[in-house]
Amino acid sequence: MTVPKYWREIPQRYRLEAGKCKKCGYIAFPPRQICPECKSQEFETIRLSDKGKIISYTIIRVPPKNFSFQAPYPVAIIELDGGGRITAQIADASPEEVEIGSRVRIVLRKIQEEGKDGIICYGYKAVLEK
Amino acid sequence: MREVAIIGAGITKFGEHWRKSLRDIFVESALMAIKDAGVDHIDSMYVGCMSGGLFVAQEHLGAFFADYLGQSSIPAVRVESACASGGSALRMGFIEVASGLSDIVLVGGVEKMTDAEDVTFALATAAEQEYEVFHGITFPGLYALIANAYMKKYGLTREQLAMVAVKNHKHGSLNPYAQFQSEITIETVLNSTLVADPLRLMDCSPVTDGSACVILCPLELAKKYTDTPVKIIGSGMATDTIALHSRKDITSLRAVSLSAERAYKMAGIKPEDVDLAEVHDCFTIAEIIITEELGFVEKGKGGILVEKGETSLGGRIPVNTSGGLKAKGHPVGATGVAQAVEIFYQLQGRADKRQVKNARIGLTQNMGGSGASSVVHIMEVA
Amino acid sequence: MIGICGYGSYLPRFRIKVDTIAKQWGMDPESIKKGLLLYEKTVPNLDEDTITIAVESAKNALKRAGINPAEIGSVYVGSESHPYVVKPTGTVVAEALGITPDVHIADFEFACKAGTEAMFVAYSQVKAGVCKYALAIGADTSQGAPGDPLEYSASAGGSAFIFGSEKIVAEVIETYSFTTDTPDFWRREHEFYPKHGGRFTGEQAYFRHIISAGKEIMKRAGLTAKDIDYAVFHMPNGKFPQQAAKALGFDLKQIEPGWIVPWMGNTYSGSSPTGLSATLDIAKPGQKIMLVSFGSGAGSDAFIFRVTERIEEVRDLAPKVRDMLDGKKIYVDYGTYAKLRGKIIV
Numbered sequence: 001m002t003v004p005k006y007w008r009e010i011p012q013r014y015r016l017e018a019g020k021c022k023k024c025g026y027i028a029f030p031p032r033q034i035c036p037e038c039k040s041q042e043f044e045t046i047r048l049s050d051k052g053k054i055i056s057y058t059i060i061r062v063p064p065k066n067f068s069f070q071a072p073y074p075v076a077i078i079e080l081d082g083g084g085r086i087t088a089q090i091a092d093a094s095p096e097e098v099e100i101g102s103r104v105r106i107v108l109r110k111i112q113e114e115g116k117d118g119i120i121c122y123g124y125k126a127v128l129e130k
Numbered sequence: 131m132r133e134v135a136i137i138g139a140g141i142t143k144f145g146e147h148w149r150k151s152l153r154d155i156f157v158e159s160a161l162m163a164i165k166d167a168g169v170d171h172i173d174s175m176y177v178g179c180m181s182g183g184l185f186v187a188q189e190h191l192g193a194f195f196a197d198y199l200g201q202s203s204i205p206a207v208r209v210e211s212a213c214a215s216g217g218s219a220l221r222m223g224f225i226e227v228a229s230g231l232s233d234i235v236l237v238g239g240v241e242k243m244t245d246a247e248d249v250t251f252a253l254a255t256a257a258e259q260e261y262e263v264f265h266g267i268t269f270p271g272l273y274a275l276i277a278n279a280y281m282k283k284y285g286l287t288r289e290q291l292a293m294v295a296v297k298n299h300k301h302g303s304l305n306p307y308a309q310f311q312s313e314i315t316i317e318t319v320l321n322s323t324l325v326a327d328p329l330r331l332m333d334c335s336p337v338t339d340g341s342a343c344v345i346l347c348p349l350e351l352a353k354k355y356t357d358t359p360v361k362i363i364g365s366g367m368a369t370d371t372i373a374l375h376s377r378k379d380i381t382s383l384r385a386v387s388l389s390a391e392r393a394y395k396m397a398g399i400k401p402e403d404v405d406l407a408e409v410h411d412c413f414t415i416a417e418i419i420i421t422e423e424l425g426f427v428e429k430g431k432g433g434i435l436v437e438k439g440e441t442s443l444g445g446r447i448p449v450n451t452s453g454g455l456k457a458k459g460h461p462v463g464a465t466g467v468a469q470a471v472e473i474f475y476q477l478q479g480r481a482d483k484r485q486v487k488n489a490r491i492g493l494t495q496n497m498g499g500s501g502a503s504s505v506v507h508i509m510e511v512a
Numbered sequence: 513m514i515g516i517c518g519y520g521s522y523l524p525r526f527r528i529k530v531d532t533i534a535k536q537w538g539m540d541p542e543s544i545k546k547g548l549l550l551y552e553k554t555v556p557n558l559d560e561d562t563i564t565i566a567v568e569s570a571k572n573a574l575k576r577a578g579i580n581p582a583e584i585g586s587v588y589v590g591s592e593s594h595p596y597v598v599k600p601t602g603t604v605v606a607e608a609l610g611i612t613p614d615v616h617i618a619d620f621e622f623a624c625k626a627g628t629e630a631m632f633v634a635y636s637q638v639k640a641g642v643c644k645y646a647l648a649i650g651a652d653t654s655q656g657a658p659g660d661p662l663e664y665s666a667s668a669g670g671s672a673f674i675f676g677s678e679k680i681v682a683e684v685i686e687t688y689s690f691t692t693d694t695p696d697f698w699r700r701e702h703e704f705y706p707k708h709g710g711r712f713t714g715e716q717a718y719f720r721h722i723i724s725a726g727k728e729i730m731k732r733a734g735l736t737a738k739d740i741d742y743a744v745f746h747m748p749n750g751k752f753p754q755q756a757a758k759a760l761g762f763d764l765k766q767i768e769p770g771w772i773v774p775w776m777g778n779t780y781s782g783s784s785p786t787g788l789s790a791t792l793d794i795a796k797p798g799q800k801i802m803l804v805s806f807g808s809g810a811g812s813d814a815f816i817f818r819v820t821e822r823i824e825e826v827r828d829l830a831p832k833v834r835d836m837l838d839g840k841k842i843y844v845d846y847g848t849y850a851k852l853r854g855k856i857i858v
Contacts, residue, residue: 005260009260014607015607015608015610030261055375055380056279056380057275058274058277058327058328058329059324059326059327061323061325062323062326063266063268064250064251064266065248065250073266075265075266076275077275077374077380085375085376086261087258087262087373087375088265092524092526100278107564108563108564108567108608109557109559109560109564110558110559110563111264111265111266120563121264123265
């Protein structure tokens with residue numbers, strides 16, 4: 001995760017900033033230039049809701065190298081209220097607690113670090129609403 | 131457009147080849163294909179390889195492979211569509227011969243994975259880096275997300291999923307080129323280590339070194355080289371969103387059905403006309419969904435199809451007689467071409483212990499990432 | 513009138529019991545619990561740090577303030593566990609909340625009182641008319657060396673306060689700081705764990721500064737402990753704030769709502785601020801709250817607040833401290849705790 005790339009993505013990672021197609025309402029996260037539905041190139045900037053529900057999930061038991069300490073951890077596809085879908089970890093939850101359909105709330109957490117001397121990358125995760 | 135035929139094929143044994151380098155493995159299957167076809171020259175070359183760069187720090191693979199094949203002046207390009215690189219290379223070769231631009235085209239697929247330090251990282255480049263991989267998802271994880279949603283929607287059982295691996299290992303045990311030639315049981319699958327719930331180690335295709343090549347030429351020239359040429363009668367490709375979460379329905383693989391539709395249309399055939407198929411079982415759940423998208427069974431019934439034995443050797447529509455990616459192995463870029471080699475051998479009647487009787491029309495389906503690319507080719511005895 | 517218009521806290525969900533730590537080191541849990549009046553403490557998850565805690569506290573404060581974050585003109589975060597030694601915590605907080613770029617940001621450091629320092633400066637900015645609203649946060653993920661007494665109390669958590677001149681829920685009546693150079697507790701650069709002066713940290717450090725600050729602020733405000741409804745003191749353990757209360761003339765009932773250390777542990781820069789937050793969760797309009805923090809090195813920041821009517825309207829808009837303390841908790845064993853706190857050398 002190079003510095004310029006991470007910095008460029010801060011509005012998405014910290015604030016869930018997305019693009020909404022002015023013509024057909026398609027929600028693009030991350031924002032993009034061309035609407036895949038109606039091909040329009042006019043978008044307005046919106047922020048996705050910080051609440052949603054789990055569409056599907058899995059428990060990662062064999063993690064990528066820089067996530068090794070965290071395994072096992074749940075990762076889910078979450079549909080946010082009002083539109084927009086993201087892939088994110090479910091934080092503070094044990095594998096048994098996660099279900100398809102569970103309601104979640106988005107929080108800011110550390111996603112990964114570049115070793116002991118690189119930058120710390122923050123971003124969105126989800127916690128289960130009771 | 132001219133009609134195109136496959137006139138020769140070559141394939142290395144798939145497995146962990148510590149003593150062979152990327153160039154060694156490619157040359158081995160290329161020489162085998164050239165000998166099989168009996169051609170004395172090659173006009174052009176396409177090689178499918180997902181990432182020489184990330185695995186062994188080697189790019190510029192077109193020139194690289196042409197050089198080591200002793201053909202260092204011919205046009206040569208490396209084609210990449212993640213795990214669909216091989217199938218995409220075949221499509222490029224097909225187009226070059228069909229267009230009339232070249233006569234003898236070598237299409238190869240190769241991957242050298244065991245030299246890499248971080249295979250998981252390299253494979254993850256097929257997914258959405260910033261918004262999937264960044265968050266800690268892996269490839270088994272992406273397919274596990276598909277599996278969980280599919281199982282909830284259609285009631286697919288864990289046992290039915292395991293049956294795909296059991297069937298493919300049974301087939302693989304009959305294939306001398308397969309990485310794994312041992313049969314397994316449903317218990318083997320269900321007792322293997324959990325990788326990403328619900329997928330276990332035995333639901334996942336392995337890390338493999340290997341290569342496969344075919345030689346293409348216009349049908350009108352084919353009889354010069356072989357008595358049993360195989361026509362490529364259909365080629366279809368489609369793409370879908372790179373991120374799984376962007377798909378409208380994560381229990382479908384739309385790129386597969388679209389690419390198949392396009393190939394069936396070009397070939398002028400229907401799914402019922404297909405005698406056997408080599409499909410992209412990177413994970414067991416993939417084969418279940420692919421059989422539906424190819425039109426072999428209706429949506430949601432892929433588990434019942436494998437359970438009833440309809441996709442086993444001797445069944446209505448044998449799938450992955452080679453052992454599939456699971457048992458044959460999955461050297462990423464080689465897979466798409468290896469599928470074509472299997473169908474070629476089958477349609478020529480050279481498939482030995484795993485021969486499908488009266489095989490006339492075969493289909494290959496090669497897929498990239500979590501379904502963002504799919505390439506389908508249909509072959510027929512000429 | 514200048515005061516707090518929004519307040520909020522965040523505590524991680526993981527907990528470890530004093531029993532678990534004591535058993536690990538072969539100590540008697542009952543004597544530790546009786547001696548320090550500590551029962552369990554919060555533990556941050558692997559993906560939490562001072563920045564994530566500060567952001568969640570501030571989000572809760574914004575919910576209660578009901579203001580547009582872009583109107584916040586200053587963001588100050590006090591901590592002794594800023595994730596970077598060089599690169600501010602405040603900038604990530606401000607980006608995450610949509611406050612940038614028209615904002616002044618600074619990180620504060622003064623052992624456990626960095627949070628109240630941030631509050632003091634935020635309040636002063638609004639009072640001076642420099643900005644309409646100013647955000648102050650005290651948050652920490654403090655460390656205690658394995659086997660050291662600090663291990664029973666060093667915990668994680670934080671609270672945020674938005675100061676302004678409108679929508680006030682707690683007016684600032686008086687402020688005062690008492691500060692000296694007293695080396696009672698320190699950590700050198702490149703050292704992972706802090707060191708302290710043992711019993712010296714009691715009388716000459718904690719008690720001298722808290723009592724001096726408490727006495728002087730009450731004198732300046734013309735109030736006694738009888739005129740003030742609640743007091744919140746820095747809480748390194750359960751006993752010290754009780755002794756401080758007694759020395760300043762407060763009875764134990766007056767410190768009770770803010771006396772959360774037995775279940776939270778010492779969240780360092782988040783300690784007295786979270787005690788204040790817990791007190792604001794139950795205080796009635798018109799009641800007065802005295803807050804006296806303590807930071808080793810050493811100093812105490814003191815505030816006296818008067819709660820307004822508006823607090824009843826906004827109190828329920830964000831989670832309360834008591835709910836966080838009593839809500840869903842995940843207890844860990846010592847091995848998990850050591851892994852989460854990075855005490856295992858890899």
